[in-house]
Every structure is written in C-alpha cells, then in structure tokens.
Amino acid sequence: MKLIVGLGNPGPRYADTRHNVGWRVAEELARCAGAARWKQKFEAAVIEGRWHDRKVVLARPTTFMNESGRSVRQLMDFWKAGAEDLLVVLDDMAIEVGRIRLRAAGSDGGHKGLKSVIACLGHEYFARLRVGVGPAPTEEHANFVLSPFASDEKPVIEEATLRAARAAECWIINGPDETMNRFNRAEGA
Numbered sequence: 001m002k003l004i005v006g007l008g009n010p011g012p013r014y015a016d017t018r019h020n021v022g023w024r025v026a027e028e029l030a031r032c033a034g035a036a037r038w039k040q041k042f043e044a045a046v047i048e049g050r051w052h053d054r055k056v057v058l059a060r061p062t063t064f065m066n067e068s069g070r071s072v073r074q075l076m077d078f079w080k081a082g083a084e085d086l087l088v089v090l091d092d093m094a095i096e097v098g099r100i101r102l103r104a105a106g107s108d109g110g111h112k113g114l115k116s117v118i119a120c121l122g123h124e125y126f127a128r129l130r131v132g133v134g135p136a137p138t139e140e141h142a143n144f145v146l147s148p149f150a151s152d153e154k155p156v157i158e159e160a161t162l163r164a165a166r167a168a169e170c171w172i173i174n175g176p177d178e179t180m181n182r183f184n185r186a187e188g189a
Contacts, residue, residue, distance in 0.1 A: 001055040002172050003081045004029065005044075005072055007090040007113040009146075010062045018133035019145040021161065022089040022113075023060045025131065028165040030058055042074035052173050057081075065113040069120030076121070086126040087171055088117055089164060093145060095132030098156040100164045101184050102129045104176040127176050131164050133157070 006026030007019075014020055030038070030047050035058070038045035044059040057079060061071035076086060090113055095101060105125045108115040118124045136144040149157050167183040 021091040021131045025164045043071040068113045069116035073120040083126045091133045092130035093134030098160040099132040
C-alpha cells in the first residue's frame, strides 16, 4: 500500500495560498482517480482507493502545517505503512514557481510541515515531492507562503499541480528512482 500526504493548512483563508500546493496535488490525484468524497480520519481528510493495482491512501492533514506530523504518524500506524510507502507532497519556496523535485529522503530544508513529519516519525527516510512556489522576494517567509499566487503565476502552478500528480502516480508504479529521472529535470530539458 502507498500513502500520499499533501501538506497544507485548513480553512478557506488558506485555500489558494502557496502553502497549500500539497493539498492541491492530493485533490488532483483524487479527481484523476474518480475517487469518492474525502472522509475525516486521523486529523486528516482521507480517500482510500486502488491505483494501478495498488492500494493507495490519499490524505490532507487538517492540522495546521506545523503540526502535520501528528496526522502522518497516525495514518502510517493505522495502515502499517513503512517509510518506503510514504510520499509527502509540499510547497518549496527555494524552488522557482512551477518546478517539481522528488527526493527519496533528506532534511526538512527549513519547511516547518516537513520538520513536523520528520519529528513525529523519528527519521527523514521517506520520499517527498516538492513543488516550487518561490523564491520569496523578502526575508518574511511566513507572509510569502501564506499569500496567494500572482495572476501570472496561476497558470504555471496549475500546470505544476498536474505534473506533480503525474509524478506521484509514477512514484506509485515505479518508485522514487524512475520518478526522479523523469520529473526532476527542467521542463523541456
């Protein structure tokens, strides 16, 4: 089984912000799979289904970003998922808007949601799919990630959301190495 967790913040105030790109990708995956409604479990909105002959659970933690790890830990414990079965999807302001990058493991890179997941799991050995939302124009990072995309960025992030969903599907089928080879390069390279 595979667990894909899109990070974000709950509530309409945050729906269109840069910090909620992980939620958008999870929603796109659910839409592509024709999945039913989200159910509330383990401090998350959850959809269970089968994709490419594999059981897959999609989740959007309904905690605030900085507490996402609590929900991820509960989800992993309930479904007895190993670290190799987890993909966390999140925003990254160190990557230009629209670029995506998958890593099989690594540090939190300053992302507080990812820091929470690492703290609650006790390790950093799980895949993460970063969707570029930056760079931040100032040192005030919190305001930047909690702001909406500029009008000229909206089509770019919509395409990135679709591409990130395809990358997540590739990860389900082929694992991290093939996904990195196919999706980490610049578009058109």
